[in-house]
Amino acid sequence: MAKEGIHTRADNYAQWYLDIVEQADLAEPSGVVRGAMVIKPTGYAVWEAIQRGLDQRIKATGHVNAYFPLFIPQSFLQKEAEHVEGFAPEVAVVTHAGGKELEEPYVVRPTSEAIIGHTYARWIQSWRDLPILINQWANVVRWELRPRPFLRTTEFLWQEGHTAHATEAEAETETLRILHEVYADFVENVMAIPLYRGLKSRRETFAGALRTYAIEAMMQDGRALQAGTSHNLGQNFARAFEITYQTPSNEREYVWTTSWGASTRLIGGLIMVHSDDDGLVLPPRLAPIQVVVVPIFKNDSERATVMAAIERITAPWQGKLAFKIDDRDHLSPGFKFNEWELKGVPVRVEVGPKDVQKDSVAIARRDVPGREGKSFVPQAGLTERLVALLDEIQQSLFDRALAYRNQRTVDVRTYEELAAAVEQGFARAYWDGNDADEARIQEELKATIRVIPFDQPETAGTCVLTGRETTKQVLFARSY
């Protein structure tokens, strides 16, 4: 049963998504800038939680933060052939400033390989300067033709890591390390989103990269969302920007670079993996508010005793739980229940006159809607109970999403099976096709190779399209 103002997922999935974004107060379309959104405090708090988790892992793996300019001379972007070609259609260009036309236009960064490559060329002289391990938190602009809040916006927030290494092996290790230890670790353990990890096909590789690795998640409509990418750029950008170093034996060599990014799109994935027809569902480890307390009273004297009880009950929560006491007194409890469910708070605690009398409270878990998720428990031991409950919810959200994903990931042997499979989820298939074959699948089935998983089969099979024998398996899906 859906709430007021929310379409059901079954009825209209795309509209349901937009309703959640709006009703949970995460963001709203700017209304004046095409494809751009205002991220509201509730939504931004989620982003801050994502930033914290990623930033912590980025630093734990030896990186430091820095900041590079928003504007990039147009010519910089053009130095790497594939890179220009890949981004040209979607860059915004500044042609006028200071009241006159610029000598050379600036592009608003769609990503920062160019300006950072230019900078690294000056910073790197010797093998002793390597590796350079830098990350930046920034906004970027890509003029998307079909925007959707969080999933694809004209301007979005992200982090982009840019590293330079002496050897190809080091760059490759870095690329994979970020994928596993930063992105996958955070997304699975904090966001409770199960992932497929692997290599991108050539067609899906980042413009200018040697290899792109990605984590892919399945949404509740069976479509795929790329949740993070890590690129081994080889020496392509080093050549384009003349980033060289002297080896110990005094040779001049090009460096090997990597780049990797995760964006506010993660919030879109979060919504589409966990949320339901009642609103947003936040995993406890990510939730800005983990427990909300709703007081219930009929008059001022009841109000006083209930608030005093809440004061006492929540005192030991300090430092253990992120909680909020909803003491707004012009709203009915029922309204508050609905509102906090809409906003995805994992646990609600209700305290009323009866609870004060019986030394109890009512607790409701967001991941189990309705009466089933509500129970009355003693006040004694409540803190420990809540801490344990949050862990349980975290685990249960992940398990549920994993079961859903596995159930909708099917092995296919024929083209017909592939066509049917991508209607409802992911298709795992043996694949020996080329770029043109892949393009044909996209044309006909609207599905692409999301990832060539690291986990590959022991035995050979026949390619779903060409019928040739191969040991390579890929995952096909329609994607956001």
Added chain:
RNA sequence: CGGGGUGUGGCGCAGUUGGUAGCGCGCGGCGUUUGGGACGCUGAGGUCGUAGGUUCAAAUCCUAUCACCCCGACCA
């Protein structure tokens, strides 16, 4: 770029054969309420996207223009 749609109080909409703007929600005040989206009274709030034209008179008719939204091709 193609196809479709919409611009009227904060939001959602109505506005008839042209006659000078109305409803719901929300918002402010007061009172009663409060264990699953409360109610009454009262009040504030709009140069009808913009520019031009027709007319005694335009939200309404005409022309131009701008913007946003939805559907497809490109994408973190």
